[in-house]
Amino acid sequence: MGPRERLGVIPLVGALILCSACNRSPAPAAEKARAEVTRIKSVPSRSVTSSKPVAPQTKTRRTDTSRRTAERAPEQPDASPPIEVAVEKRAVTPPSRPVSALTNAARAVSRLSAGGGCNSDARALVVLRDADAFVRADAHSERLATIGAGVAVNGDGRAQAGMGADAGDYDGDSRMDLVLTTFAHDRYTLYHNVDNRHFEDASTAAGITGPTFVPMGWGAAFLDADLDGKLDLFFANGHIFPDIDKFPALGETYRQKNQLLLNVGTRFRDVSARAGAGLQIAAVGRGLAVGDLDNDGDLDLVINNIDGPPTLLENRQATKHHWVAVRAVAAAGNRFAVGAKVTVSGGGTRQVREIRSGGSFLSQNDLRAYFGLGDYAGLVDVEIRLPGGRRWEFKQLSIDRLHELALADSASIPAAGIGR
Numbered sequence: 001m002g003p004r005e006r007l008g009v010i011p012l013v014g015a016l017i018l019c020s021a022c023n024r025s026p027a028p029a030a031e032k033a034r035a036e037v038t039r040i041k042s043v044p045s046r047s048v049t050s051s052k053p054v055a056p057q058t059k060t061r062r063t064d065t066s067r068r069t070a071e072r073a074p075e076q077p078d079a080s081p082p083i084e085v086a087v088e089k090r091a092v093t094p095p096s097r098p099v100s101a102l103t104n105a106a107r108a109v110s111r112l113s114a115g116g117g118c119n120s121d122a123r124a125l126v127v128l129r130d131a132d133a134f135v136r137a138d139a140h141s142e143r144l145a146t147i148g149a150g151v152a153v154n155g156d157g158r159a160q161a162g163m164g165a166d167a168g169d170y171d172g173d174s175r176m177d178l179v180l181t182t183f184a185h186d187r188y189t190l191y192h193n194v195d196n197r198h199f200e201d202a203s204t205a206a207g208i209t210g211p212t213f214v215p216m217g218w219g220a221a222f223l224d225a226d227l228d229g230k231l232d233l234f235f236a237n238g239h240i241f242p243d244i245d246k247f248p249a250l251g252e253t254y255r256q257k258n259q260l261l262l263n264v265g266t267r268f269r270d271v272s273a274r275a276g277a278g279l280q281i282a283a284v285g286r287g288l289a290v291g292d293l294d295n296d297g298d299l300d301l302v303i304n305n306i307d308g309p310p311t312l313l314e315n316r317q318a319t320k321h322h323w324v325a326v327r328a329v330a331a332a333g334n335r336f337a338v339g340a341k342v343t344v345s346g347g348g349t350r351q352v353r354e355i356r357s358g359g360s361f362l363s364q365n366d367l368r369a370y371f372g373l374g375d376y377a378g379l380v381d382v383e384i385r386l387p388g389g390r391r392w393e394f395k396q397l398s399i400d401r402l403h404e405l406a407l408a409d410s411a412s413i414p415a416a417g418i419g420r
């Protein structure tokens with residue numbers, strides 16, 4: 001019996017399996033996983049090619065049970081076939097007094113820099129473009145999120161706690177959307193990027209309100225877990241109060257399971273219960289790092305837990321989907337191309353990733369950009385654009401491998417005018 005059958009993995013999803021230190025994992029499984037990782041680590045030299053260019057926000061806990069019921073009711077567990085629901089397009093009315101997003105972002109970045117990075121005043125920072133930032137702040141700092149962009153509060157007009165944030169283009173329009181994890185009994189929020197200046201709360205339309213209402217979320221990540229070309233969502237969960245277990249009527253627990261929500265079009269589906277034994281572990285999650293730890297083309301995860309060892313989840317892909325990965329390398333200066341926007345085109349589709357330093361709480365994601373290609377088995381074109389506008393093009397690259405792409409000054413294509 002193979003691992004897929006043993007773990008009851010659904011074919012659609014790469015199983016997320018606990019493979020290292022965890023007090024709830026059978027030791028043989030952990031040893032086997034470590035052995036696999038070790039074995040696969042010897043492989044990358046054959047599959048890598050080098051190409052030349054052608055603490056949460058404290059807020060008043062809601063005790064209105066009728067409100068809880070009302071918010072939870074529309075999003076019961078969904079076992080039905082994929083439902084195509086268009087993302088709600090609400091008009092965003094600019095404030096009468098324009099708020100400078102860049103000014104607020106610059107101040108946020110300045111505060112982070114002065115404090116040595118993420119600290120108690122700012123829990124998460126996601127770089128969107130050259131100078132833009134999405135910062136979730138706790139109650140001890142002034143509001144840093146931008147009201148004019150529509151991300152200061154959720155679609156109900158309520159400020160939320162925010163411990164985790166990530167940016168990714170979940171709907172394939174090349175504009176970076178945002179996701180935010182929040183306190184218990186408050187849904188996580190998905191902000192759909194309308195026009196690169198304004199965002200709308202698409203949480204309910206996209207199906208994440210129900211699955212995320214009860215948990216308390218920290219780590220947040222957009223990743224293509226099943227390599228189908230659509231970004232999925234992963235959340236690392238865990239409560240902040242150890243004594244919460246003494247109050248079962250609240251329905252909240254200190255140790256909580258993490259969650260995987262698959263992108264099935266314009267909507268996400270919580271597949272956590274069917275995505276392998278690794279998703280059945282209850283712990284007190286905080287940090288979340290995403291990366292291809294065994295260099296086999298799919299993204300694995302590491303969760304940093306409080307009151308327990310970290311959890312390492314190996315993605316065991318059962319989809320046979322194709323993929324391509326890019327490591328951008330500059331000769332000097334910004335050697336890891338942090339801030340670069342990487343675009344992969346092939347088979348009539350176009351996908352965008354950004355290379356960022358930092359990520360979820362005290363965590364650093366893989367600096368390589370990974371793209372799932374689904375059933376497409378042809379060649380792909382890659383464009384890398386650095387902050388400031390310089391860009392590089394690499395044509396007709398092969399798939400199912402990692403490409404190390406050198407960003408030589410002599411081969412760069414100058415920016416055309418201001419902007420990107």
Ligand SMILES: [Ca+2]
Pocket residue numbers: 168169170171172173174175176177193
């Ligand atoms: Ca988008």
Ligand SMILES: [Ca+2]
Pocket residue numbers: 223224225226227228229230231232262263372
């Ligand atoms: Ca996917």
Ligand SMILES: [Ca+2]
Pocket residue numbers: 291292293294295296297298299300315
């Ligand atoms: Ca992997």
Ligand SMILES: [Ca+2]
Pocket residue numbers: 296298314315316317
């Ligand atoms: Ca794998």
